[in-house]
Amino acid sequence: MSKILGIDLGTTNSAMAIVEVGQPRILENKEGMRTTPSVAAIGKNGERYVGVTAKRQAVTNPKDTIFSAKRLIGRRFSDTEVQHDKKLLPYEIKEGPNNGIDIKMADKWYRPAEISAMVLQKLKNDAEDRLGEKITEAIITVPAYFDDAQRKATKDAGEIAGLNVKRVINEPTAAALAYGLDKKKDEKIVVYDFGGGTFDISVLEIGDDTIEVKSTGGDTHLGGDDIDQKIISYFVEEFKKESGVDIAKDQLALQRLKDAAEKAKHELSSTLQTEVNVPFLTADTSGAKHFNISFSRAKLEELVGDLINKSIELTKKTVDESGFKLSDINEVVMVGGQTRMPLIVEGVKKLFGKEPHKDINPDEVVALGAAIQGGIMQGEIRDVLLLDVTPLSLGIETLGGVLTKMIEKNTTVPTSKTQTFSTAADNQPAVEIHVLQGERAMAHDNKTLGKFILDGIPPAPRGVPQVEVSFDIDANGILNVKAKDKATNKEQSVRIEGSSGLTDEEKKRMTADAEKFAAEDVKKKEAVEIKNLGETLIYTTEKMVKENGAPDAPAGAGKIKEEDKEELKVKSEKLKEELKGDNLEEIKKATEELSKAAQRVGGELYKQSPPSPGATAGEAGEPKQEPQPNPENEIPEEDPHK
Template sequence: SVLEVGDDVIEVKSTGGDTHLGGDNIDQIIMGWIISEFKKQSGIDVTKDVLALQRIKEASEKAKHELSSTFETEINIPFITSGASGPEHLLVKFARTKLEELTGGLIKKSIDITRKVVEDSGLKINEINEIILVGGQTRMPAMQKAVKDLFGKEPNKSVNPDEVVAVGAAVQGGIMKGEVKDVLLLDVIPLSLGIETMGGVCTKIINKNTTIPTSKSQVFSTAADNQTSVEIHILQGEREMSADNKTLGRFILDGIPPSSRGLPQVEVTFDIDVNGILNVKAKDKTTNKEQSVRIEASSGLSKDDIEKMKKDAEAHAEDDKKKRESAEVKNNANGLIYTAEKSLSDAGDKVSAEVKKPVQDKIDELKKVKDGDDAENIKKTTEELSKVLQSIGEAMRKSAQGEPASNGQGGQQNQSSQAEQPASQGEPKNEGGEGKTREADFEEKK
């Protein structure tokens, strides 16, 4: 965790880690080495002997502790098992250099995680003033050296690494009970929160590592004409597509007045209090009708689940990016088809058939390719339709001025508002600011 400590305020800037990485992992590596050495000496494999394994585990942990203060130790386990010639004894020497060789990969992994958490906090390595070690495994000299090499300074050893978590929990308990009044802890959310929008995309509303309490809103719109209700699908996670994230809840907002797609304004607000309890509210700005849901912290994810989801997001980052881009290209295509067909309908007899035909041909062509998997082809055809659609605006302008309509594709300086890009290509409207409303593929309930 990266913390910013003020006079009486402790603010968590970012968190991360691997709940499956710790002292037990190192014990398992040492056990594997001991079993391998004993097999070389005696030819006996003790991996199926439960009692022998338990004694080896205890010896592994003891040797690890000793090598934090000495350069070599002796692992001696008499009568570990029996062979053809009688009782067998295990006696091997174990050096600190060998331990560091065996555990080098785990130490590097710990440092990589630390570097990533600092990066997520928005700070640089040289901006970290103090490093506090947490957990008994940080007593390992190789771990302390790796930390020193990363930050360029000695870690702070004034706090017992075995007690630091318990002391912090005791302080937080005192804060919650009201007995400690001069310390304020500001925590962060470990994973991003958002909703599902058009094309199965997860649109994030509150990003991970945002300090709580917090409240954020975005305005969305409908994706179909005369849509009178929307389903708000609340998601948690870092993946780009909704299906790959965790569902926290769903609810329906109905009673939206029927109108053309993109016109209704539905404001979605995410509010997280100091206890990590999430309240999600959807409000139709026309009728002021609203629905909300409360999601308790206990219904979220365990620490293991959170770290797994973060790893999955990193591992699938490139694939997720392609999926999202593909969904957005298809959304843009659908939006432009709707805009183009509406422009043709609104133009009526004001535009000649020879002007309308190239536009209708491109609409038909885009409809054929928009549901395919070739994103580049969809994008290219969308751009072609967008370009030829400008002729409608040019023809409308000339018709209004009494000039003969032409079949050109000019008029880029004087496009009709009817050829405007669909709302889904704009950014969400922020509270009190200018901008387009984001078009969300809310599910219509009949």
């Protein structure tokens, strides 16, 4: 069964997506771009160009480059909008059969649907190239205000392109689908779509099986391009003030300012201030002129505030027309690249008193929704197979009271994870497995889900025993934690039901706490790590002295000089003393001093040790590799906070 292609056939740009493993994914076009300009052209050489190539040659071939065909599709030539657009379009249009529209491209007349078909055909071909399989079916989106004729013409365009159009769906409906809002019965949704050249607002109501459009509004000639134009005009004015040169008619300089304006606009969505730096913008008799200004978000908002206010007023009007009050609206969805602008998000948030949905890329959300519609029709997206995720991380307590995460939050279940731990002290006979849930760094700040003890571990130095801990969550959210001593195969386990059965309040509180205390937790964890490191170093140093300095040291072991032994002892004592307190700087200093001394002594020992039997002639022997203590992987015998 071939995949159904979800297509957002836009006025300026189009995008396509498919459903893969139950999830929608945007498909890139042949040029590697995630959106494709909705432009078709016949070049001077008679060759047909569609997409970015058509756009690139538009300046040199304006009469035979057709863009915004969506403004004409399915309309009558006598429509007021068509007559208005006719004055703005550089290509020729005339009245066609049945009061329709004909567009002239390279001496031939086309219906708008034929132009849209060229764009759709490119998308189809590029998708086939990407996927390596034939695409025969599609879902195409249209604005909610499109009438029957416009929908029919869009469907025709798909069919001309060789696609069986399974359904033509509304763009706001697709956006709502992408956010899964179709499942929220009886909700009222506003979709705020601020695109490159058009602004659409739609009010939807979710019924039992339907999404009904209650009202639509907007401005077909308001978009991100207007915002860019305001910024460019401001830059031109500023440059004139600064240098005295007017570049309003210099196409090449304007193009560079346009690039700078777009870049500054994008940057100001995440920062408050940006530097606009365009060196060698132009030249006059006095030499080269450069453009360099500091451009703030406040200035940008001052420049375009009227456009945004206009969109907010139109939104209010459209909600009024739907018969709902602003307070009736349950969800707001943002569509279109321009909605990344913080001023827009704030305006919409203030109007409805709620945070709008803006997590999905606003340029892609409609195509993703169209793909989801295809997925539902094909049975690719099955409601019965909704898989849960772990709301919070799960893990166990390790040395120093630290939470070592085994399963990260938002992991899809069923899932399992196994990790090997060890003991935190020599001859430790048991480990306590303290199962925890939460995002905080320290074990005691998280929720205890269960505890059990695995005993009977044979006596061995710290870090040697291997305790395999496994976490297993089944599809019903039941967590099984098992610990097994690999030497004896002895095991213990605990079964925790409802590990994800936290109330929404609890989840929110725990996640908020993790954010609130993040900095503090990092400090606490760092303190534990510094202390653990100090303790581990004392342990390994004493072990080294014992094995290499004692009269009964094993044969072949090196010999530590008495003065070195004394130095290591003094430095170890000093570190032990510091570890009793909480002065981290002093602990670090004492650790470093002991570490330097131990490294020097260790280095001398290596020089003394004879080559190992397996080593080839001339190769220095390697000391036997024993497991080294690693505090993050060590489980103490019991909880120190008990």
